[in-house]
Amino acid sequence: NAGVTQTPKFRILKIGQSMTLQCTQDMNHNYMYWYRQDPGMGLKLIYYSVGAGITDKGEVPNGYNVSRSTTEDFPLRLELAAPSQTSVYFCASSYTDQPQHFGDGTRLSIL
Amino acid sequence: DQQVKQNSPSLSVQEGRISILNCDYTNSMFDYFLWYKKYPAEGPTFLISISSIKDKNEDGRFTVFLNKSAKHLSLHIVPSQPGDSAVYFCAARARNAGNMLTFGGGTRLMVKP
Numbered sequence: 001n002a003g004v005t006q007t008p009k010f011r012i013l014k015i016g017q018s019m020t021l022q023c024t025q026d027m028n029h030n031y032m033y034w035y036r037q038d039p040g041m042g043l044k045l046i047y048y049s050v051g052a053g054i055t056d057k058g059e060v061p062n063g064y065n066v067s068r069s070t071t072e073d074f075p076l077r078l079e080l081a082a083p084s085q086t087s088v089y090f091c092a093s094s095y096t097d098q099p100q101h102f103g104d105g106t107r108l109s110i111l
Numbered sequence: 112d113q114q115v116k117q118n119s120p121s122l123s124v125q126e127g128r129i130s131i132l133n134c135d136y137t138n139s140m141f142d143y144f145l146w147y148k149k150y151p152a153e154g155p156t157f158l159i160s161i162s163s164i165k166d167k168n169e170d171g172r173f174t175v176f177l178n179k180s181a182k183h184l185s186l187h188i189v190p191s192q193p194g195d196s197a198v199y200f201c202a203a204r205a206r207n208a209g210n211m212l213t214f215g216g217g218t219r220l221m222v223k224p
Contacts, residue, residue: 004154031209031210035214040120040216040217041216041217042115042117042200042214042215042216042217043155043200043212043214044214045211045212048209048211050209058211090154090155092154094210096209096210097210098210099145099157099160100157100210100212101157102147102154102155102156103154104152104153104154105152105153105154
């Protein structure tokens with residue numbers, strides 16, 4: 001039972017590079033979310049989706065883009081990596097009004 | 112402006128004793144609260160929740176208490192076990208805000224054998 005799977009687990013980027021963080025879930029959840037966690041801080045919502053084809057901004061969306069073409073997948077795109085985007089990124093999914101299930105995170109360093 | 116605060120970054124408890132983790136919130140629109148547990152290199156896992164219509168919810172060794180007038184909730188773990196050592200996050204959901212959560216900064220619990 002895979003749950004929420006995130007790839008890659010670790011990545012180092014140079015300033016200005018772009019990359020996509022992958023997230024897939026096999027629980028048929030309609031909601032999916034992207035969070036970032038900075039050291040010593042709580043999780044902050046970047047983007048979320050309430051279903052395929054629908055996405056919306058969270059608390060800290062600047063510098064990121066998302067798409068949701070299927071129920072299972074919710075990739076997060078960084079177009080021009082900046083040092084401030086060094087963080088641990090968590091993807092989560094849920095049914096409406098149910099607790100969110102999280103992946104194990106992607107640790108991203110931008111140098 | 113932190114709407115959910117966990118003022119204790121860390122807590123150390125002896126095995127078998129009670130662990131009490133605290134959380135304060137400021138947004139009166141929050142009506143559902145959750146606790147998540149996180150081990151290193153893993154994602155947070157849901158532990159227990161409470162609706163604002165209740166003041167207590169219990170699940171085995173874990174009990175969450177909600178004091179709406181004080182805008183305060185707490186998680187009690189009794190008895191504490193070494194495997195409970197982790198970071199605990201408090202989270203809150205506002206009514207009419209979908210399933211979006213606002214997280215506190217976390218408390219690192221260390222249970223000593």
